[in-house]
Amino acid sequence: MPVASVARRLGVAPATLRTWDRRYGLGPSHHVGGRHRRYGPSDIGRLELMQQALLRGTSTAEAARYALERMPKSPEPPPQATVLSSPEHYAPILCAEAEEPDPGRSRLARRLSTAALALDSRAVQRTLAEVIGQSGVLSAWAGVIQPVLAALGDRWRGSGTSAGAEVEYLLSDAVLAALIRATPVLDEPRNHRPVLLSCVPEERDGLALYALAAELACRGVGTQLFATPLPAEVLAVAVRRGAPAAVVLWSRRSGAADPRLFSRVTRGRQRSRLFACGPGWDAAGLPPKVELLGDLTAAVDRVEYVLLGSRD
Template identity: 45%
Template sequence: MSALRAPDDTPGTGAPGAGAPGFEATAVEGLRLSVAAVARRLGVAPATLRTWDRRYGVGPSEHRPGSHRRYAPLDMRRLELMQDALAHGASPAEAARLALAALAGETTPEPPGPRAAAPGPLVVDHDTTVSTGHRSSLPMRGAGRRAHGLARAVLALDGDSTTRQLRDSIEATGVITTWDDVARPVLRALAERWSRTGAGIELEHLLTEAITTVMAQVTMSAPPPVSARPILLGSMSGELHALPLRVLRATLAERGVQTSLLGADLPIGALAAAVARTAPAALFLWSQDDRNADPDLVGQLPRIRPRTRCYVGGPGWNPTRLPPTVVALGSLGEASNVLTAAAGL
């Protein structure tokens, strides 16, 4: 849990708002926030805060039975540490222990230890629940700890944590594994949620931007390419999905493959001009929607010397309808291996 924020020893900076104009450190130290105010600051439901207090002891340090819960600055810091740990895949119990231990040396009275409670789900908001393991409130059957940690960050609209977790996963497991096992399950769950409820498009946009940013960072930090001829990556005309191409580009860049990313919604005339101008070693075309996966258009691409091999990917393609010279690839992992070989590496 090295990414947890360490307690800030700078006077007057331990509480939200302490650095804002017009706030005095002494006034902030005496501030007590209501459950509703804390819930708004952290982006969680009030019921979640009450559960954390009742079950794990991460609540107001000086709460008295019969009185309203009021959170002091130190209480807020514990909650922020707990939220960070949850975003990185810790279970609620693990996150609470980390938060309490991290600030155990502070002078404000410690909150009581965890209270016994009947087993049951941890309430996250009014219409979803998670187990007390590493799961998030997005239904992702079979997804692992990293995917659920990423989902928590996305649901909290925490762009920094979302980007950091993607970057950490890439460093630990690589680009393709991060895409397949961490990012895709969350994207798929968000899409299903949107189709079911019509809500959450802002969550998908935040995650898409984070993936785009991280993949660009991987591409830019890769060593100079060593392949002689580039690989062209593009989407079919009318196809607006280009995120898988950015993932593929980052993987190829790590392997020293020179690429040219042409992006989404590429008119067939522009694609033909790019092929004729660059004489790429291979061309890879993505189509998410079968309405855009036109095999006849692919067959019209110019034939050049030396030969350009043509590959397609994405759920929109029907392999049985493709021309004999066009090969469908079943995954980005397969595409990265095939295109690396096509580049002569």
């Protein structure tokens, strides 16, 4: 298949494929008719593996390395036209479980991505409402929303220009609104003292905290949410005044995660369970009294259990 056809199959720009070929060696294996280069089945298979890795949130370089490790390059005969005529064989997989894709999630992820790329706000909002209504907040976040956000963000950042940034911003704002709508207002929370959820001061991506707060609220657990990063001294005041039962500090980037923040915000006689959440934290550097949480589902389960015990 020529580069333009492969780009359409995968939903990327032809220039992106050329960049992946030049930088990472994920290009066509053979030439047809002189200088015309064609992608064969293995070439496209490697690109699909790369796309799956990108949708899990890995960097472009890591995704390329993953694809080449899973499917090393080797000479292959030119593909037969009968094989190339099947569009389903080359359809991009937009779901978190790349090994066993969920058809429902894949369909909704395609719809969400297509609507965002078209800057169709209403279609984006309808799709988000549908996926959250069908799967629940955390399943929708992990299986559709976060992978699509990561893939669209990586797409424009990898282009070397700001073209496409508007797509990520539009989708992020729509996701924020959808997560807020999915968060019930609790008249009588099951916990007497709230769970304080906050980004660390240098963290700029707090969407995951909205998903965490929404799921906790769905389970009857009340929270105080500070997704906008606060200075350490302001966060310390919030902890002191709010007297939370637990403090969960979110960090997506390792450069923003400072373990000393826990001692700064919990000085004095304040008794709160302390949790670090997000891929930015390193378990080895955390103080002994701070517990590192896993993914968002594990985080919700653990916080609920620590505060309220088993639901059984």
